[in-house]
Amino acid sequence: MDPLIQLRDVYHAFGQGGLRKTVLQGVSAEIRRGEIVLLTGPSGAGKTTILTLAGGLRSVQAGSLRVFGEELFGATPATLLRIRRQIGFIFQNPNLLDALTACQNVALPLAWAGVIDPTEARARALARLEQVGLAEHADKHPNKLSGGQRQRVAIARALVVEPRLILADEPTSALDKQTGREVVELLQRLAQHQQCTVLLVTHDPRILDIADRTLSLEDGQLISHARGATQMATQLTAGVAELGRPELLTRQVASLDEPAFFRFLEESTGEMDELRRALQKARAQVSAARFDQLLVATTFKAGQFLRADRVTLFAVDAAAGKLRSRVAQSGSDQLLQIELDIGQGVAGYVARTGEVVRLRDAYESPLFNREVDRRTGYRTRSLLCVPVTNSAGQVVGVAQVLNKLGGGDFDEDDERRFKEFFRPIGRLLDQLIDTER
Ligand SMILES: Nc1ncnc2c1ncn2[C@@H]1O[C@H](COP(=O)(O)OP(=O)(O)OP(=O)(O)O)[C@@H](O)[C@H]1O
Ligand SMILES: [Mg+2]
8 A cells, every 4th residue: 555645855945045954855754544653853853844845835846755645746736735635734833713713713624625514514523522522612712722622622623624644743842741641642542533644743752652653853864763662662771770670671672583673772772862862961870771771681682692602792982992891791690891902802903993803713813812711711712793883983882792602603694693783782882972971
C-alpha cells in the first residue's frame, strides 16, 4: 500500500539573495496510513514548514512530496485545495472565532466542504463535541471555555470533516501537563477510531509514548525512531537507573535477538540524545549513570554475540593521552578498571591509527602488551580490536574482544559485526564526553 505521506529529498528555503536560508536540505520520510507520528526537533528546525508543505498550505520548491498518492510538487491550486479538504489542522493556538459558539466553530469546515444544511451540520458538529466531552458546552462561546476545552473544540473541528490525516502543530504547548496529556490521548483515541493518520509536532517529551514513531528533524534531516524500541530503551534505562542495578539492564538486553538489539542500540542513542538535552543544564549525575549502564549492557551483549570470553570498551581521552576502560569484563562479572597510555598495546595502536587489529595469538604480536594479563592472571589468545568513531569520524573509543569461546579465531564477519555494534555507541561516547565536560 502507498504511504499516506511520502517525502523524497524535499528541500525548502526562505528568503531571497543574501538572506536566503535553507531550512530543509533534502528531507525524506514516509508515513503510513493509520500511523501516529510525532515530529520533534529544535526550534527553527523546520517542523512547521514540513507540516504546512504536507498540508498543501505552501508550495513544494524541490523534491517530491506525495500526500494521499498525489504529487504536491508542481500541483495546481485545485489539487492543493482538494488535498487540504481531506486534512484536519490543529494549531498551537486553537484559533476559534469568539463570535461563534463552540458548535458553530466546529461546523465551520463543513460549510467550506459544502455541507450547507444547517440541521445536518449542527448534528455532525454536536456528535464531535460529544466525542471530545464537551456536549454540554456546545452553545458557549470560546471565551467562556478553558484552554484545554478550547483545544478540544479545535480537535472536534479538525475531525468533523472525517479527515484522512490530521496535522497538528504543538497542540499541547499552551496547556498544562495534565491537560496536554488528556488532549493528545483524546486525539490518539479518536484518530485510531476513525483510522485517521496523525502527524503531530511537539516539544513535549511527556507525550512521546502516544506515537507509533518519532521523526526528529535536525540539521535539515529527518531521523525515524520506532516506538517499541524507544519505549523499551526508555523503560530499561529509566527503570534500571532508579534501581541502580545495571545487571538488570544487562539481563534484559541479553534476551534480545540480533535485529532487536540493533534497534535497541539505535533507539538508545536517540533516547540518550533527548535525555542529554533535557539534563544538560542540570548536569544530573543520573545521566552519566545511565550512560554507563547502557554501555555495560551493550558492550557485554556485543561480546556475547561474538562468542568472546571477554569484552572491553575503552574511551579515548586524547587530551590526557590515555585510554580508560568504560567497560572491562573480568571472569567474575566484576568490572575492571584499566588505564593505558595511548602509546601502549594493541588498544593504543588502534586508538592512534584507527586500524582494526585481529590476532590469532596475541602473544605472537609485538603490539600486544602482557601487562594486563600479568595483573589479572588471564591468558589472552585470539583478539579482535576495533576503533569506535564518532559522527565526525574521530576515534573516541576502542572495543576489544578476547578469546573466542570454543577456541578458534575471530573472523572477518566478526569484525564487520563488531564494528557495526559500536557505531551507535560511538555517538554515545561522544555524548558522554560532552556531558562530563
Ligand atoms: N515565512 C518565512 N519567511 C522567512 N523565514 C521563515 C518563514 N517561516 C519560517 N522561516 C524560518 O525557517 C526556519 C524554520 O521555521 P519553522 O517555523 O518551520 O521552524 P519550527 O521547527 O516549526 O520551529 P518552532 O519549534 O520554533 O516552531 C526558521 O529559521 C524560521 O525563521
Ligand atoms: Mg513551529
